[in-house]
Amino acid sequence: MQLTNIISALAVSTLAMCVSAQSPGATVVDNIKAVAANGTAKEYTLATTLRLASSIEAVVKAISVTDKNFTIFAPTDKAFADFTAANPETIVALTTNQTLLSGALFYHVIPSGAFDPKGAPAKQFVATANTHNYLQVNVEGDKVNLVYDQGNAAVIDSIASSNGIIHVIDKVMTPPRPAPVVAKEAGLTQLLGAVVSSNLTEVATDLKNGTLFAPTDKAFETVLAFAKENKLELTPTLLAGILKFHVVQGAIFSTNIVGSAKMGSLATALAGESLNYTVEGDVVKVYGAGQTALKLSPATVTKTDILVNGGVVHLIDAVLLPNITNAGNAAVVATPAGPGATNAAGMVAVSSMTLMGALAAAMALVM
Known part of the structure; x- marks a missing residue:
């Protein structure tokens, strides 16, 4: 017609x-x-x-x-x-x-x-x-x-x-598409698979004024290798806390950060925990207390201001870690070394789909 x-x-x-x-x-x-x-x-x-x-x-x-x-x-x-x-x-x-x-x-x-x-x-x-x-x-x-x-x-x-x-x-503008659709184009194929496999596709389309710092596929691979190498265990409670740490209430764009203070913090969906950031020129790095404690490098924001339905996504090259205790480490106890071994960090070597599925669940916190 x-x-x-x-x-x-x-x-x-x-x-x-x-x-x-x-x-x-x-x-x-x-x-x-x-x-x-x-x-x-x-x-x-x-x-x-x-x-x-x-x-x-x-x-x-x-x-x-x-x-x-x-x-x-x-x-x-x-x-x-x-x-x-x-x-x-x-x-x-x-x-x-x-x-x-x-x-x-x-x-x-x-x-x-x-x-x-x-x-x-x-x-x-x-x-x-x-x-x-x-x-x-x-x-x-x-x-x-x-x-x-x-x-x-x-x-x-x-x-x-x-x-x-x-x-x-001179153009007709279309509103931003749902996060899962944009995620596929942004190269977040593992995250997208987790959203689908976790039955969160419908939830992920209804983000409400939120910001997601989304680790790339390579970031997932890196954190899994780190967990395996250090025989670290991650409880479900701790995992959920870590993933809440990637979600910020309110739409935070690069213009809110670059050109302002050289460092600062943003309140996350993990109660009592803030995500820290530093700015040097146009380079923005983000990290949590857990990364500092474990002597891990901050995550670098590799792509900014990806508009999605209900908010914005920034790609990062590492998984963010908050204060482990505050994230739910109380339930972790020491066990003998091995595939399921734990340490003071309270992390577990889990399959990539388990980790990605939990990250997808964290997206629902502001959706």
Whole structure:
């Protein structure tokens, strides 16, 4: 089915009533209507944005407020046409499922004010009206580039309005995909397998404003080799504590850390334990009290700011260790040396699937 046919079948909304010329003194809605009806000197129109927004009552209500400023990133009609040609199944799903369409439209809305690139930092992450989902905004001079999960969009025009601003963009942006989908592309194949085998796929798609420091496949291999070499044992309680240590409440981006203090700490999902970090240039290293006690190197953040549904993921090259006692070492007792031997560190040489399955379970703590 063609996009134009789908749109024509949508309910007519009050947004599409009277039309006047665009003006800084007009509201965001009135200016969208004006451009949709009359076009602009830059030869773009916003008819599709208007029509799709008109079909969702919650969107109509959100962009009709006049007592506060907000931002809309509005794709041009050409952007919608290009998106439809490249993603026919996706556009049909969006336009036949109001929940999906509402989420996609709200991802184009910044409710916290009118975004002005003048004086804005070169890189920042902004919360969208699609709850717990973020958008990366890069500014270079008068150029504004938006980075989302599956691509980037450029701002080609801006329309000041009485209750905010419309930034016209050349692409249709899609909200971040669930963590398991993004994990596969990020090379976290073992973690992804653990999520599936642990029946946590549904849970992992519903992250809520969280940050996950995710060890790479190589990091898993390293920690397993360390455990085997040192004949260390890890109890289920201790394992759960260690994995909680990889989860931080709140979305923490590289911009929150790089360029600020040279060192600091972040509260984790493990009660009473904070993850420490150091910054040297653009290099961020993270570690816990357990790594210090065992004289293990900190983990280096190898890739930052991977947007996922409900938060952000940073890849690290080592498994993080908190204070072992606080993580649940009280239940560990000494046994003779051998495959199941324990030591003061309280770690166990377990199979890779056991360790990865437990890490997947830790993801559920903020999901």
